[in-house]
Amino acid sequence: MTTTAPRPSAPRPSAPPRPRPAAASDGGQPSSPEASEAVTGLDMVLVDGARGPLRRMVPPARTVARFGASLARRPETVVRTGGDLVRELGRIAVGRSEVAPSPKDRRFADPAWTGNPFLRRTMQAHIAAAQAAARLVEDADLDWQDDERIRFTLTNVVDALAPSNVPFLNPLALKAVIDTGGRNAVSGLRRMVSDLVSPPRVPSMVEPDAFTVGEDLAVTPGAVVLRTDVFELIQYRPTTETVRAVPLLMVPPTINKYYITDLAPGRSIVEHYVAAGQQVFMISWRNPDERHADWGLDTYGQAVLDAMDAAQRVTGSERVALQAFCSGGIITAMVLAHLAATGRLDRVAAASFAVTVLDWARAGTVSALMDPEAVREATEKSRRKGYLDGAMLAEVFAWLRPNDLVWNYWVNNYLQGKPPAAFDILFWNADTTRMSAALHRDFIEVAVGNALTEPGRATMLGTPVDLSAVDVDAYVTAGIADHLCPWQACYRTTQLLGGESRFVLSTNGHIASLVNPPGNPKSTFQVAPDTPADPEEWLSRATKEKGSWWPDFMAWLGERSGDEVPAPESLGSAELPVLGDAPGTYVLEK
Template sequence: MAQPATDPPGRKAGTSGTGPESASRPESASGSAPGSDSAPASGRPADGPEDAADAALGLDMVLVDAARGPLRRLVPPAGTALRFGRSLARQPGTVARRTGELARELGRIAAGRSELAPGKKDKRFADPAWSGNPLLRRAMQLHLATARTAWELIEDAHLDWQDDERIRFTATNLVDALAPSNIPVVNPLSLKAAIDTGGRSAVEGVKRLVRDLSTPPRVPSMVEPDAFTVGEDLAATPGAVVFRTPVFELIRYTPTTETVREVPLLMVPPTINKYYIADLAPGRSIAEHYVNSGQQVFMMSWRNPDERHAEWGLDTYGQAILDAMDAVERATGTPRVAFQSFCSGGIILAMVLAHLAATGRQDRVTAASFAVTVLDWSRAGTITALMDDDVEAATEKSRKKGYLDGAQLAEVFAWLRPNDLIWNYWVNNYLQGKPPPNFDILYWNSDTVRLSAALHRDFIEIAVGNTLTQPGKATMLGTPVDLSAVTVDSYITAGIADHICPWQACYRSTQLLGGDTRFILSTNGHIASLVNPPGNPKSTFQVAEDTPPDPQEWLRKAETVRGSWWPDFMTWVGERSGGQIPAPTGPGDLEELAEAPGTYVFDK
């Protein structure tokens, strides 16, 4: 029986670590492909939540890495490399044993007797030529054997979890880059394309390579720039901008039902990407589904900041949410709102809710949803594996520029899963000279935004200090933040294969917030767990009646429900949204300033 060679040995408990990947289905830089059971960065299929935790790298790490530059992905910090080498030097017997094992495996490879084979989900070597051609099979097995030895040596080094995290991250990128499937004259797909097209594929591939390297982010294009049109194919749910500030536009979606729930839903998107992750193609739009379910829906669309907005920090965005609440009240005549937030938007919303609780205004909110949001950063990613000088250098770089460039963020997100998001497209775009397939999530992901320098700094400070877990340590609009004082009911969602916000970290919000919580564990990764429309036969989610402190205890009690969590959320929020009222026909005391999707969404 062939022996899979892409799976690294098990990690020390509590590390998030990385290793060789085996998934190849396209996924957004922030999640996994819809309907896929994508492999985490550890190289093992994401068969369970424990594997998903191993895959986590952390939004916090992304914010640091994006500012520091691409070399961090290929070169470990000097101190980490020194400690790694020193640890192995103290174990000459172990190193000799691993070297001997590799030498013997190389001998079997040369003799054609090796049983090394890629993992079942490693699509890099799916072409029959990799197993049928003796030279290609040996090249593949040489790579697998060397990679396996690298992971074994890292495990043997017994580094502390911080250095272990760093060295694995670097090793992942190096090992994946050196795969023979990335070499034009070796990959059979490249050779076949060149033969079939008379060499035109090679010419087209070079053109695509030059184009991609000429402008940031300097990674293979995951979708053609004209694949979709915002306002037509995406962000197409009918509505109008009814309020605008220098920070955001407020979109009111047009009701499609005769009656609607009294309490409107205000959606707070992430600040790192544009809002229409919640309004993708028709049939895959969260906002569209909510409107069609009889919910009044308002959406915040953040402005794309530039150097003029360098001082926009957490207080700026927190005040924006309060301004949006006031505008929704003017539009509907209803003094209360329910919230749904996503990722970084959820961090800001949680702090605003604590501010409302501290100022006696929490009764304005009937319910709050936090989707793929981490509030407790203890071992949520790799930020604590980074030295203080990493953090200081990152924030100083964005401070000087006034913002963190969205293209840098997109590049980092791609390198978090290099096989899926770099080398998969390297082979498709350059070696085969083919255009990438059209995919709405990847188009959204490529439509980058900047992060203001102050908000970049504030997010990193919250992560480094894990301040939201300590009452009074963080502030919002001058008010100490105590999340236990947030007593509104909350609906928390996470993705089982999320490598940005691991589900266990999202789950810990149930212990921080003071109200009753409902926790939903969805299939897939960071974004695909959100973009999960009803009708997908592969979709499931897990839910339990209560939320005990231990996430594993919750998991043991959870039942699996087939289908999307969207209808479940509509039922939950509907129970907290008052009675039915006639659908409004206008913007109330506001005026329609522009048709949806508004103007800020087009800012480049």
């Protein structure tokens, strides 16, 4: 893969103003779905994954200097904000303050935070100070880049200093001391030491033996029918008498393992598809190491083509449908452009992109929170090592939502001394994989240069990428609370592709919007009859449907998957015999 866009060392043009994160008093969560667009992006994750997330928590000296100089030019602002804080602290001291946490802030949900006068005052003082600091940043009127840097640091510092993180203040910790006779402190210290000795150095979100892949997770019956150096191809066993003639090839992310699509029974996307009469094939990526440092986008693009060939040979179908997830969607989109450029796009019956960003104009924050030197440093670190460490990526993901993924477990694991609850999604998240150095570099170049938005700025397997030439029908999904791939950025995929698109906005965030099985009474999705250029216009036209988007996708795909044919009696073929049972061997590699 090559790009003709500027290298990462070249700064990008200034981005337009974007929605800002919520004040720290709101628990550090975005105040609206739109606000999440300002929080993070895949480009930033990949840069931080090499450099370490804590580097970003300290803003550059020049940003701090500009912030200080701006406040120095506005002494009345500092005096007014300071005075407001002093008066509010006075009201807190005498018990007359109305300051309260957001109803969604779970840190202060215990009744002791409001019922105990000392704890209530401590909580209110923390919130009041956080609000004052946020007002100072607001009044400093910094440019958008410095504003993002200062706000990110402020949010993380304020969250870390919350009284709920302090052992002798948190009522849950105090109750645990009484209930266990202090054994919680010993257990918590043991857990902390265990977590800190190796990356990711954050509190464990799930016990390492909570699940077993192939026994509890990834148990949909199937077989490996192809194994290459890069991937294994799994064919799933049909459970219906007839199946759709056109098979579906699923392309999972290259970050983490494929079984996010095949979690526990009843929560498995693959299981649902097979039960709906769909022939399903799955790519299971190999976990690369330093031997595979030169595996770039072209390597993974060729792997998708190889998997398509195999699915067609096994089923005898002339066409195949594709469904890709997150970073797998970036690769798949570029492969589709390659097929269009080489006159072979007729092999594809339909395409689906789940939580995938192809236009990074406002989806990433690398130009705000990182400088060109940071990008160079990140790619150089992975080049020297041969890969980007999956444990470092897990640490980055945790610090994207510190209240939910760090401090929540700090309280549970260390202060209360309790084991984290067994949750299949978090177990998958902890089952990390590495990313080859070349793929890490290629992803960053594509994202930072926003190379997929202009024809010819990137290439796949020697052909220019022009997404407007990809005129197959597309089904595009996003999560309304996605902190990594904001739904507005995912929506812009519909404007880049040349075919008819159906956009579906699911509930929840990046992963929960995918793992959204039918039967959950709280699940909904939004859909509109067309896809106008403005995502907000789409939202105004959308109607809310109850339930999961999985059946909707199966109905949409069924219209594009040919006739129903008798289900195959066995898996594989004479040319591609079964090599072993699902989930295969690559998914088990550490």
